[in-house]
Amino acid sequence: MLTAVAAQASETSTSSGTTGEEVLFWILAPLAVLGALGLVLSRKAVHGALFLAMTMVSLALLFLALEAPFLGVVQIVVYTGAIMMLFLFVIMLVGVDATDSRVETIRGQRGAAALAVLGVLVLLTAVTGRAALPDPIGTDEATPDGNVYAIADLIFGRYVWAFEVVAIVLITAAVGAMALTHKERVTRRLTQRELSERRFRDGDPRNAAGLPVPGVYARHNAVDTPALLPDGTPAESSVPAVLVARGAARPAEEFAEDIGEIGPHGQKPSGLQPQGEGDQPEGDATAGEGGPNDDVPADDGGADDDGARPDQDEADGGDAR
Structure with a gap:
């Protein structure tokens, strides 16, 4: 009696486990195939790398479902975590435009690739169709x-x-x-002091403390917008050279009006003030219009350049004597 119950329970657990593996397979297998198709058909290199990561994660989950935890962990750690991240870092550092991805450097490569894929499919079908696979014995016995x-x-x-x-x-x-990638050095390596001296000698003294950061006084993410110098003029050297080479840098004429409205202290920068408005500094306005300080005489009671009066100097001299 107990033997029959144990055998029935074993059959039930085996059938339920097989059903769960089949459901997991029919969920992960289409994702892996879609990721592979997206890798081949995507026009952007970053999208292709992400599709390949989806395929690798799906394969890793299939390995875990087949009771191969070591292969599943290696698939995620080595391929998805190391190699795929390396691909993404290289793509982001080097930079690949969408226009470059559409250019076919080798003529006829698509047709040759299609013929090669068809040949491989026919070969695999012929080989696997005649293969005789033994019945599975289970991971515990294998x-x-x-x-x-x-x-x-x-x-x-x-x-x-x-x-x-x-x-x-x-x-x-x-x-x-x-x-x-190794660069053979034929000259002596410059020290930090020599590099600093050359920077001051050959470079712009205004940038001795470092280039300004782009996007100063910007209302949004403005990496392509030049920064403002203390006098209010835009610093063209603050924009990265990559954006300038690609023609994506924003010229100063486009944002001159916006910067003229917002200054470091709520005032218009002097370098970008529109001419013809008659704006003058407060000191010049008071001096020209006759401010309250115009009635004050220029002489402050016979004070010398040092700020002390002659009688006070004589008194100090008498005390000293």
């Missing part, structure tokens, strides 16, 4: 010592030569990248 031990036994046992060849290829690629 890997009694654990999934990680079984993978290590295959890599460093049956496929050790392939592993060594792959390691040599990766090391060669790393050394080649270092050799291509």
